[in-house]
Amino acid sequence: MSRRSSNTLVIPQAKSALEQMKYEVAQELGIQIPADGYYGYMATRDAGSLGGYITRRLVQIAEQQLGGRF
Known part of the structure; x- marks a missing residue:
């Protein structure tokens, strides 16, 4: 059984934009x-907040792009 990383980008060219968004x-x-x-010393709460906010922003961008299509 092969394992696939869940962190692979669907569009590899988006990596720099995602890094910029993170900062x-x-x-x-x-x-x-x-x-x-190295994120090992980062507080779990901070890492979770960062990931959650990035996810919210990505969903918001997707909703804006899809908004005019339906």
Whole structure:
């Protein structure tokens, strides 16, 4: 049985835009992103807030794009 990572991007070209969004959202929430990329010392609450807010924003963008189609 092969395992597939759930973190693979459907559109790999979107990686830079998602990274930029992560830093923008972190700044809005007052969360410091580790410069070395290691999130092990980040508080679980902060990581959850960051992920949740990014998800909300992505859903909002999708709803705006779909809004004019139906």
